[in-house]
Ligand SMILES: Nc1ncnc2c1ncn2[C@@H]1O[C@H](COP(=O)(O)OP(=O)(O)OP(=O)(O)O)[C@@H](O)[C@H]1O
């Protein structure tokens with residue numbers, strides 16, 4: 002079974018697509034069969050980062066039932082051995098606003114793809130699609146910069162993602178769903194307490210839905226002198242979300258990244274010795290360690 006990893010952020014432009022394009026290539030070099038899926042339905046651009054300017058097939062072909070299986074739109078990238086890409090387009094209103102059933106069909110098909118690792122780019126922000134795609138994975142990577150506005154958006158994004166996941170345990174017309182969806186919560190514990198007060202067994206249901214919440218952090222575009230209180234970030238995650246927030250690593254701001262984007266190549270191939278590439282290699286190594294842990298958990302008899 003493929004391990005699914007999602008990448009999201011509260012704020013746009015933090016570097017999700019760049020990090021993911023590099024992770025795909027670096028993990029493939031470790032012998033993993035990789036599929037990168039561009040689910041940034043409003044702003045898909047992963048194909049551009051690999052120099053595929055006009056993808057032969059896209060996610061839209063699957064969503065519009067032009068093809069029946071998602072596998073048919075997964076294109077091998079000839080320059081990057083071991084990496085397949087499901088390109089997004091998002092240039093129709095229908096794709097950007099896909100109905101619930103379509104989203105479920107997409108997620109079911111995703112889980113059935115034959116790869117070791119599926120990397121999902123869910124785009125930025127707290128729209129329902131982004132939150133649902135983000136939380137449908139085994140491991141959730143958040144990319145933030147050290148910019149205070151990005152950090153605030155990152156907290157908000159993680160909190161809303163967790164609340165939405167807890168909500169998925171209940172039917173939409175359930176009184177618990179209605180109450181949770183319309184209240185503002187300080188922490189996930191408050192959400193669980195509300196479920197507990199409302200109906201017997203509801204807390205356990207919400208907790209079970211949250212069992213697959215395994216967020217981890219990449220800090221990107223780090224400049225000399227830019228400060229981020231990582232201890233505080235982890236503390237806030239523990240206190241308000243009830244989870245550990247392991248850090249996969251930091252990527253420095255690096256001109257080589259900008260040049261690589263203009264050259265339609267992931268920086269780890271374009272400038273392998275650049276500071277950003279070295280940092281991304283470390284992150285890929287840490288990600289593999291997490292993937293091994295998650296694989297063991299998912300395959301254990303008590304798996305979520
Ligand atoms: N470490 C870095 N050093 C220098 N420039 C960077 C770095 N990371 C990202 N960038 C620049 O930021 C731009 C945006 O990155 P990217 O497209 O990966 O962000 P994103 O989070 O996917 O954006 P969106 O939210 O719009 O999908 C890149 O095109 C690149 O020029």
Ligand SMILES: [Mg+2]
Pocket residue numbers: 017018019041046122124
């Ligand atoms: Mg992007």
